[in-house]
Amino acid sequence: MLSAMQRLNEFHFYSFWYVFRDPTPNLSADTLPISAAFMCYFSPASMSKALQSCTKPLKDNSSSQLCFVLHLPPFSGGDSSSTTTGSASPVPNSYDSLEGGSYPGTYFTQLLINIQCYVYSAFWRHLKNLTQPILRPDPSSNLTFLLPHISTQPQSQMCSAGSYPFGTCNFNVSLFISRVLQSTVCRHAQSASLSAEAGLQDRLLPLTRRVQPNWLSAFPFPNMSQLSAALGGLSGVPELEVEALRPVNLLQERNLLPHQPLDAPEPNLSADLKKANCSPDTFRCTLTNIPQTQALLNKARLPLGLLLHPFRDLAQLPVITSNTIVRCRSCRTYINPFVSFLDQRRWKCNLCYRVNDVPDEFMYNPVTRSYGEPHKRPEVQNSTVEFIASSDYMLRPPQPAVYLFVLDVSHNAVEGGYLNVFCHTLLENLDKMPGDTRTRVGFITFNSTIHFYNLHESLSQPQMLVVSDIDDIFIPTHDSLLVNLKESRVLVRVLLTSLHSMFSQTRETHSALGPALQAAYKLTSPTGGRVSVFQTQLPTLGPGLLQSREDPNQRSSTKGVQHLGPATDFYKKLALDCSGQQIGVDLFLLSSQYSDLASLACMSKFSAGSIFYYPSLHHVHNPAQLDKFQKDLERYLTRKIGFEAVMRIRCTKGLSIHTFHGNFFVRSTDLLSLANINPDSGFAVQMSIEESLADTSLACFQSALLYTSSKGKRRIRVHTLCLPVVSQLSDVYAGADVQAITCLLANMAIDRSISSSLSDARDALVNAVVDSLSAYKNTVSNIQQSGLIAPAALCLFPLYVLALLKQKALRMGTSTKLDERVFAMCEFKSQPLQQIMHAVHPDLYRLDTMSDQGALHLNDCIVPQPHLLHLTAEKLTREGAFLMDCGSVFYLWIGKCCNDVFIRDVLGCPNHASIPPSMVSEAQTFIRHNVTYLPLCVTQDDATAKTSFFQHLVEDRSESALSYYEFLLHIQQQMSK
Numbered sequence: 006m007l008s009a010m011q012r013l014n015e016f017h018f019y020s021f022w023y024v025f026r027d028p029t030p031n032l033s034a035d036t037l038p039i040s041a042a043f044m045c046y047f048s049p050a051s052m053s054k055a056l057q058s059c060t061k062p063l064k065d066n067s068s069s070q071l072c073f074v075l076h077l078p079p080f081s082g083g084d085s086s087s088t089t090t091g092s093a094s095p096v097p098n099s100y101d102s103l104e105g106g107s108y109p110g111t112y113f114t115q116l117l118i119n120i121q122c123y124v125y126s127a128f129w130r131h132l133k134n135l136t137q138p139i140l141r142p143d144p145s146s147n148l149t150f151l152l153p154h155i156s157t158q159p160q161s162q163m164c165s166a167g168s169y170p171f172g173t174c175n176f177n178v179s180l181f182i183s184r185v186l187q188s189t190v191c192r193h194a195q196s197a198s199l200s201a202e203a204g205l206q207d208r209l210l211p212l213t214r215r216v217q218p219n220w221l222s223a224f225p226f227p228n229m230s231q232l233s234a235a236l237g238g239l240s241g242v243p244e245l246e247v248e249a250l251r252p253v254n255l256l257q258e259r260n261l262l263p264h265q266p267l268d269a270p271e272p273n274l275s276a277d278l279k280k281a282n283c284s285p286d287t288f289r290c291t292l293t294n295i296p297q298t299q300a301l302l303n304k305a306r307l308p309l310g311l312l313l314h315p316f317r318d319l320a321q322l323p324v325i326t327s328n329t330i331v332r333c334r335s336c337r338t339y340i341n342p343f344v345s346f347l348d349q350r351r352w353k354c355n356l357c358y359r360v361n362d363v364p365d366e367f368m369y370n371p372v373t374r375s376y377g378e379p380h381k382r383p384e385v386q387n388s389t390v391e392f393i394a395s396s397d398y399m400l401r402p403p404q405p406a407v408y409l410f411v412l413d414v415s416h417n418a419v420e421g422g423y424l425n426v427f428c429h430t431l432l433e434n435l436d437k438m439p440g441d442t443r444t445r446v447g448f449i450t451f452n453s454t455i456h457f458y459n460l461h462e463s464l465s466q467p468q469m470l471v472v473s474d475i476d477d478i479f480i481p482t483h484d485s486l487l488v489n490l491k492e493s494r495v496l497v498r499v500l501l502t503s504l505h506s507m508f509s510q511t512r513e514t515h516s517a518l519g520p521a522l523q524a525a526y527k528l529t530s531p532t533g534g535r536v537s538v539f540q541t542q543l544p545t546l547g548p549g550l551l552q553s554r555e556d557p558n559q560r561s562s563t564k565g566v567q568h569l570g571p572a573t574d575f576y577k578k579l580a581l582d583c584s585g586q587q588i589g590v591d592l593f594l595l596s597s598q599y600s601d602l603a604s605l606a607c608m609s610k611f612s613a614g615s616i617f618y619y620p621s622l623h624h625v626h627n628p629a630q631l632d633k634f635q636k637d638l639e640r641y642l643t644r645k646i647g648f649e650a651v652m653r654i655r656c657t658k659g660l661s662i663h664t665f666h667g668n669f670f671v672r673s674t675d676l677l678s679l680a681n682i683n684p685d686s687g688f689a690v691q692m693s694i695e696e697s698l699a700d701t702s703l704a705c706f707q708s709a710l711l712y713t714s715s716k717g718k719r720r721i722r723v724h725t726l727c728l729p730v731v732s733q734l735s736d737v738y739a740g741a742d743v744q745a746i747t748c749l750l751a752n753m754a755i756d757r758s759i760s761s762s763l764s765d766a767r768d769a770l771v772n773a774v775v776d777s778l779s780a781y782k783n784t785v786s787n788i789q790q791s792g793l794i795a796p797a798a799l800c801l802f803p804l805y806v807l808a809l810l811k812q813k814a815l816r817m818g819t820s821t822k823l824d825e826r827v828f829a830m831c832e833f834k835s836q837p838l839q840q841i842m843h844a845v846h847p848d849l850y851r852l853d854t855m856s857d858q859g860a861l862h863l864n865d866c867i868v869p870q871p872h873l874l875h876l877t878a879e880k881l882t883r884e885g886a887f888l889m890d891c892g893s894v895f896y897l898w899i900g901k902c903c904n905d906v907f908i909r910d911v912l913g914c915p916n917h918a919s920i921p922p923s924m925v926s927e928a929q930t931f932i933r934h935n936v937t938y939l940p941l942c943v944t945q946d947d948a949t950a951k952t953s954f955f956q957h958l959v960e961d962r963s964e965s966a967l968s969y970y971e972f973l974l975h976i977q978q979q980m981s982k
């Protein structure tokens with residue numbers, strides 16, 4: 006600490022901050038004040054000089070601006086409120102969030118960081134507005150830079166009520182939103198090239214500005230790490246584990262949310278192992294400290310399981326081509342960073358402990374091109390790798406990419422407008438679909454009959470073949486119904502251009518979906534592939550026909566919900582047949598009426614497909630949803646795909662995997678059959694501890710996904726996760742990953758609501774909280790005080806469970822359409838963790854007061870870091886603007902008295918009253934450079950968006966559900982029983 010103070014002394018650290026008042030509303034963008042805020046370094050001697058420059062009168066507009074000077078006394082102790090004005094204080098602690106721990110007494114560090122950020126941001130604005138910089142950043146002269154056109158006014162005028170301290174906030178907000186988008190985009194797992202930071206940054210360029218690195222380099226601390234290094238000796242990080250075990254009285258501590266979105270807990274491993282470990286975005290365990298025995302796990306009353314996102318898009322992936330893929334001879338584990346080398350010739354498996362030979366080929370390291378360093382091979386250095394597999398890994402030659410589209414062309418379908426969008430989108434993305442010269446496509450359309458299309462290259466027009474015998478469907482010709490895309494491209498284009506008009510006058514209202522699916526199965530059976538089904542109503546004809554099972558009066562029932570399971574096993578059986586022939590079926594349900602998704606979803610669940618649902622898609626009534634459909638479809642068509650895949654998860658001897666969650670078919674006890682795999686799918690598994698792990702200090706998990714790439718290569722993607730084994734109950738709690746626990750419980754609750762009942766599932770969730778907190782209280786905490794005590798690691802657990810209970814999938818007493826509920830259930834079962842968590846507990850930020858305080862410096866960009874807000878209406882103010890990030894949708898809530906400048910900068914409207922109801926689309930232009938589509942709903946007058954926004958405020962009481970505080974009392978009451 007002392008050394009830090011000395012360093013600060015040397016800097017003569019005074020800082021000045023200038024803030025402009027709102028520009029008058031009629032001021033055009035061109036005449037806006039140059040800079041909203043900046044800081045500079047001064048020596049005391051140069052201060053008067055600086056002030057002189059500052060007091061030069063403004064050339065023009067001086068009446069419309071004011072600024073003030075903020076002194077930050079260099080050593081005012083740890084009091085962060087010692088600055089002259091609250092609203093302008095740059096001090097709120099952002100360091101916690103940067104380094105993941107609290108740093109008592111490091112006020113100066115924070116100060117430095119904040120000031121650094123200000124300087125950077127000042128530079129931006131400076132550079133943006135000056136044709137030639139008038140002052141040079143020169144640390145040696147202390148006076149680093151000044152802006153022209155500054156005036157000073159008495160402090161009493163600064164930041165008058167309602168004023169808006171950041172005149173050019175637009176850029177801050179957009180940058181921030183783009184950062185949120187960026188993380189969301191990564192969650193959405195965009196194709197590798199797009200999610201690569203640089204590529205994405207380019208796309209977001211209009212929203213961001215770059216700092217000239219040569220300007221920055223002149224500063225004493227160019228970045229955070231160097232800053233920390235320079236201030237060395239300040240570390241003193243409290244042990245993470247100690248913090249994770251801190252008893253929290255939930256009834257008293259109300260501000261539990263971290264400032265920034267919660268990160269996965271870090272396993273307590275050596276630095277080397279930590280470095281080699283699998284990313285938590287790919288592989289997460291509910292307990293980052295694995296209990297030694299099942300008895301210990303039982304004591305903790307926490308679920309043990311894994312959350313996987315195995316095929317997610319990666320910017321970097323080591324791909325290994327080798328004649329020998331080195332695996333354990335006993336348990337078939339792939340060699341990985343956590344095996345041990347007994348010597349250069351032998352390695353010991355970390356899962357079954359068998360000692361294996363190192364093959365000769367493995368002695369050569371292709372990266373360093375040297376011999377005799379097996380431990381330096383990429384497979385031993387990286388916990389995520391992909392192998393190019395040999396013919397040993399094939400049952401038949403790798404299949405080509407095969408895409409069959411099955412399209413509803415009934416009156417209902419055409420009228421809603423999806424067909425048009427589908428044809429356009431596919432036309433545009435025909436060349437971007439993953440594949441090679443062997444790629445094949447085909448089309449089936451259906452209403453009361455089934456239509457096939459002969460697209461043979463020799464034809465001048467696509468030839469339509471109609472089969473009306475839907476009870477015993479047959480394929481009219483095996484020739485040219487699935488054609489080589491390259492050869493028949495012209496005909497495919499002709500078909501897509503004419504399809505909509507062919508059916509635009511149709512009066513056919515029936516839907517023979519079952520027969521259409523049977524036809525699709527027959528057509529793709531010889532090769533396998535992907536079948537994409539577009540359905541807009543309840544199937545009414547032929548095998549697989551369904552009846553309406555929903556009673557609208559029961560939508561808000563508090564007693565129970567019926568018909569969550571399928572009405573028929575037709576779709577499941579067909580899906581299993583498909584799975585056997587390596588056919589994955591994806592379902593797009595585009596319907597405002599009940600379509601019995603509970604039955605239809607089976608075709609995707611068991612064939613490892615994806616399910617999409619657009620409950621009110623209509624080109625006139627709901628263009629926004631049509632837009633979303635179009636963007637989702639674009640992503641769907643162009644995202645990576647793997648064919649004829651299987652996935653196996655292995656774990657350290659003694660651990661056993663018993664229940665799987667996701668869309669797949671379990672072929673043998675631990676082998677998941679995945680006809681298709683896509684980068685947006687997530688999986689979960691439950692585990693138990695069969696034998697004591699007392700003999701080992703580490704437990705490992707390995708998933709191996711064997712698939713055929715769209716270019717016909719057999720590949721194996723392997724992820725390995727390593728976690729410590731513990732014998733103390735307190736350590737089990739300390740390592741609890743509350744998000745992973747929540748997601749696993751959500752999966753279990755969905756199963757339970759179908760196999761038993763919704764109320765049972767809900768009770769089980771509440772019991773999970775009651776049991777774990779009781780167990781903690783009785784065994785570990787030793788705190789006798791009254792109240793509801795949780796270890797810090799689990800302090801968000803009750804909140805997340807309450808949020809789960811309020812989700813569409815699991816709620817009761819709130820009107821919920823059956824299909825929407827079932828879809829929400831499907832999402833829980835098939836999405837990766839981050840996506841689920843955003844839906845369950847969205848991130849809420851206030852935007853209009855956002856500043857550079859604690860901003861991060863990423864890729865030459867300064868990204869503001871506003872704090873997360875609790876999801877309660879208490880946090881909303883009429884003056885504020887709030888962004889809610891729900892993962893797949895954003896809500897922007899603008900208060901009635903929100904500052905006009907903000908509204909104009911962000912939404913392009915002069916004031917609140919002028920925000921048009923159709924803001925949805927206009928706001929979208931704001932994020933149009935984003936690569937994925939995330940609708941931004943401005944909850945202005947849009948009743949649906951408003952309801953939805955408020956339903957996400959899970960801490961508040963609703964007509965049928967408890968507030969967070971009431972829920973805590975309920976838990977406490979249950980615990981005392």
Ligand SMILES: [Zn+2]
Nearest residue numbers: 333336354357
């Ligand atoms: Zn082994």
